[in-house]
Amino acid sequence: MSHRVLLAGLFHETHTFLDGRTPLDDWTILRGDELFSARGDASPLAGAISVADECGWTVTPTIDMRATPSGTVGDEVLEVFWEGLSSGFADGPFDGIYLVLHGAMACENCPDVEGEVISRIRAVESLADLPICGVLDLHGNISRQTIEETQGLISYRFNPHTDGHQVAVESARLLEQIMSSGRRPSSVWAAPSVMWPPTGTGTDDDPMKTLETMARRIEADDDDIVSVNVMGGFSFADTPDTGVSFAATTFGDPEVARTRLAELVDHAITHRQQGNVVDPPLASCLDDVDRHIAAGETPVVLVEPSDNIGGGAPGDATTMLAAFIARDIDGAVAIINDPESVQAVTELDIGDSVTLPIGGKTSRLTDGPLELTVTLESTSDGRFTLEDPHSHLASGAGLYIQMGPSAVVRCGGVRILLTSLKTPPFDLAQLRSQGIAPEECSVVNVKAAVAHRQGWDPVTAHTYTVDTPGPCSSDISRLPFERVNRPVFPLDELESAGP
Numbered sequence: 001m002s003h004r005v006l007l008a009g010l011f012h013e014t015h016t017f018l019d020g021r022t023p024l025d026d027w028t029i030l031r032g033d034e035l036f037s038a039r040g041d042a043s044p045l046a047g048a049i050s051v052a053d054e055c056g057w058t059v060t061p062t063i064d065m066r067a068t069p070s071g072t073v074g075d076e077v078l079e080v081f082w083e084g085l086s087s088g089f090a091d092g093p094f095d096g097i098y099l100v101l102h103g104a105m106a107c108e109n110c111p112d113v114e115g116e117v118i119s120r121i122r123a124v125e126s127l128a129d130l131p132i133c134g135v136l137d138l139h140g141n142i143s144r145q146t147i148e149e150t151q152g153l154i155s156y157r158f159n160p161h162t163d164g165h166q167v168a169v170e171s172a173r174l175l176e177q178i179m180s181s182g183r184r185p186s187s188v189w190a191a192p193s194v195m196w197p198p199t200g201t202g203t204d205d206d207p208m209k210t211l212e213t214m215a216r217r218i219e220a221d222d223d224d225i226v227s228v229n230v231m232g233g234f235s236f237a238d239t240p241d242t243g244v245s246f247a248a249t250t251f252g253d254p255e256v257a258r259t260r261l262a263e264l265v266d267h268a269i270t271h272r273q274q275g276n277v278v279d280p281p282l283a284s285c286l287d288d289v290d291r292h293i294a295a296g297e298t299p300v301v302l303v304e305p306s307d308n309i310g311g312g313a314p315g316d317a318t319t320m321l322a323a324f325i326a327r328d329i330d331g332a333v334a335i336i337n338d339p340e341s342v343q344a345v346t347e348l349d350i351g352d353s354v355t356l357p358i359g360g361k362t363s364r365l366t367d368g369p370l371e372l373t374v375t376l377e378s379t380s381d382g383r384f385t386l387e388d389p390h391s392h393l394a395s396g397a398g399l400y401i402q403m404g405p406s407a408v409v410r411c412g413g414v415r416i417l418l419t420s421l422k423t424p425p426f427d428l429a430q431l432r433s434q435g436i437a438p439e440e441c442s443v444v445n446v447k448a449a450v451a452h453r454q455g456w457d458p459v460t461a462h463t464y465t466v467d468t469p470g471p472c473s474s475d476i477s478r479l480p481f482e483r484v485n486r487p488v489f490p491l492d493e494l495e496s497a498g499p
């Protein structure tokens with residue numbers, strides 16, 4: 001008999017230290033059968049739908065809500081999600097629930113949105129005992145409640161997130177296994193009281209690399225343990241549960257799984273400093289950049305985590321652009337999100353010039369606008385299709401991306417792509433679609449931390465990750481935390497820590 005599954009998605013990484021809030025208007029909302037429009041688009045939602053199709057589930061699609069990482073979410077967004085989810089309850093009874101989640105969403109009066117959603121579901125009599133499975137981003141700040149009241153929320157294994165679709169498929173197959181067999185796994189949670197900046201959460205580098213290896217070994221060692229999550233957490237959020245956490249789902253003894261998670265906790269505490277990656281200042285690399293360009297070793301990528309769009313930053317910081325222009329670096333490229341400037345230049349003819357303030361308009365933590373005289377090279381509607389379906393961007397947005405109306409302008413030898421919707425620079429089609437060949441750039445300002453690597457590393461000659469003024473600086477000890485559970489590294493020393 002066909003299994004009946006309630007399906008929903010809620011996806012946001014909330015930077016609670018940003019000015020302003022994220023209102024309902026900023027969200028892309030799919031309702032009912034609109035969720036099926038994700039079919040085949042490489043997103044986690046598409047992964048869940050593919051298993052539903054394969055297993056012949058009768059799905060009640062309710063609501064999918066997602067927004068680009070940004071500031072604290074208005075409380076009304078949670079209520080709209082809950083109304084959307086509740087609208088499906090009448091279709092029951094169900095055999096299971098599948099959720100596409102991020103894990104680091106925070107509303108004004110609800111710092112643990114995912115935990116709140118789970119607890120509301122469990123309070124509905126007809127849903128109280130149903131298996132809940134789903135997918136989490138590796139950057140979720142996950143509470144014990146979220147894990148221990150569900151049966152299989154599985155997180156991405158890679159950062160950059162090349163496996164969002166695949167993990168969604170695996171967690172949906174787990175739900176099918178639970179519904180078919182009637183056997184119920186338990187999930188257990190543990191956390192080391194450690195926060196790492198996004199730059200410290202790449203899975204090609206330690207400590208995440210070793211933690212992922214240890215987690216896969218636990219899965220291989222113990223036939224009962226079906227998944228082990230290594231969550232890097234999202235440190236730009238002042239919530240009680242912010243930080244690194246682990247989870248295991250097992251058909252066996254939960255205490256055995258807890259013992260295995262303790263190994264991960266120990267490793268994270270012992271190697272806590274390794275994940276606390278703080279970047280050198282921009283000025284420290286500029287002479288090296290000149291030398292590389294003179295030697296033809298290009299493109300050079302200058303990674304700017306403080307304006308990491310994927311971490312919620314505005315994507316309009318001008319510090320690096322100012323350095324390119326001050327040195328008039330021929331072939332340099334920066335991408336600045338600035339809808340006002342796009343509008344101002346699209347009134348021009350191609351080849352015309354205008355003087356206007358560019359970027360620096362949305363965060364008091366950046367350097368402010370840069371007054372430039374620029375020449376218009378091209379305009380577009382800003383749509384592009386990912387060239388890499390396993391791009392980190394696909395895990396949040398699917399294959400088809402919209403930067404809004406966009407324009408390429410030139411100032412001396414420096415080109416600037418101006419966008420109207422901030423767009424994480426994770427896929428090379430972003431520049432290529434605007435007539436800029438990434439391979440031919442001399443130096444590129446990439447507003448990211450880690451997730452750009454999948455796209456950029458194969459074409460890059462040299463990479464420098466540097467600190468500039470901005471809201472996503474890797475030095476998290478400077479942020480004014482008030483709500484996070486203490487003690488927590490790096491705000492406090494850990495008494496029980498190893499060497």
Ligand SMILES: [Zn+2]
Nearest residue numbers: 137138139161
């Ligand atoms: Zn992430």
